Amino acid sequence: MTQIVNNITKYVLEIVEGGSVQTISSISMIDLLDVQGLATTGQVLQYDGTNWIPYTLPTAPAPVAGFTPPAATDKQFMRYDEALGEWEAFTLTTEYVLPEAIEGAFLQFDGTQWVVVELDLTGGGGEGSTVLEEDLTSTENVGGIDSGDTLVAGTTLEDVFRTMLITYQEPVMTLSSWTTGTYEHGATYPSDTNFSLSFTNDSNIDAGVNGSWLVADSFIANSNGTSLPEDGTTTIPAYTGTLLVDNVNAGAGLASRSSAASLTVSGFQNTNGGTIGSKTRSSTVQFRYWVLDSATTIGQNPSNASVQSMLSGADPSLDGSGAGVIESGLNSSVSNLGLTTSGSYDFVYWLLPQAFTVNSITQNTSINLYAGDTADQTTAVIYLGEVDIDNQYGQTVKMQLLRSKVSNAFAPGSVIAFS
Secondary structure, three states: OEEEEOOOOOOEEEEOOOOOEEEEEOOOHHHOOOOOOOOOOOOEEEEOOOOEEEEOOOOOOOOOOOOOOOOOOOOOEEEEEOOOOEEEEEOOOHHHOOOOOOOOOEEEEOOOOEEEEOOOOOOOOOOOOOEOOOOEEOOOOEOOEOOOOEEOOOOEHHHHHHHHHOOOOOOOEEEEOOOOOEEEOOOEEEEEEEEEEEEOOHHHEOOOOOEEEEEEEOOEEEEEEEEOOOOEEEEEEEEEEEOOOOOOOOOOOOOEEEEEEEEEEEOOEEOOOOEOOOEEEEEEEEEEEEEEEEOOOOOOOOOHHHHHHHHHHHOOOOOOOOOOEEEEEEEOOHHHHOEEOOOOOOEEEEEEEOOOOOOOEEEOOOEEEEOOOOOOOOOOEEEEEEEEEEOOOOOEEEEEEEEEOOOOOOOOOOEEEEO
């Protein structure tokens, strides 16, 4: 009997006469440093359910019962012969091998085997031809073919169908990322340094023709340059300046200006030599108006200073945020001056650019407050006169002033409308 003891882990393996394992105590296979017994070279240990016994691994799979492979030579295959009902050795001959082909050739079965052929798929004229044998002039508008268009002899049917069913797709440009907005007269345009372009149908853009850009404003120096005919961002020199509706008699002429800080991109071409439509982005400049609640009494033909003082008292920042402001904003229409009263006011003043004409003021749609007569001082709203007012940006604007004839003239919830 042989006993192997690992003194570190105290694992014990005992193999008794006959090669079987008598006892196993916490055996770890990594500790089988040497196994001796009846085993021979190359054998392994196999557990038979009770003991470990030496086992010789098979060197080849066992043959299938009742099957004897046929005798074969090098590189032969085995195939089943249904007529004989048995397997036989088989040599792959040329009839089962695909023939050598050349580029563009096709395989065609000739009834016996596959052969290499070259087929002319473009046709050769006559019945079944795939090209036009003679010039063809259309008498109808069909897709991309217009009446009177001539398709010359030799044009393939594929080209005919493509021309007929696929029309030329004009590239369309989109301009974005240029700062736009509505600004008060005298505000500073935010400095902008780039814009972005994107195109549809890029393959139809003439890549050899650059476009041009122009930033223009009546009161700011212009800037210009070139832009590439592709999607992306174009960087330009920083553009900024003072935005004005007008620089002469501001408030008395133009009511607003919509072409401020205007960026126009143009000059690109398509591959047919046509022009890709230009794009423009611009800002709008307007004047501010005020509807004010004030205890100050201002009469006809007021001085500039008296109105400026009353305005500053009601709206110290001149930006529409003051406690005496009932409504204020950038004026695009006299209808902006209408309101629904939310409380009892002292005198109500309407201060607006002279460029706007007030024809009538009504209360609750049926009560006439003012009929456009600047001389009539008997109506519920009276016209006081024209004044020059400095706005929050220090720009002088020609304004006109109207006032409720008396204080506390309107009950809460009254709808005042201008036209």
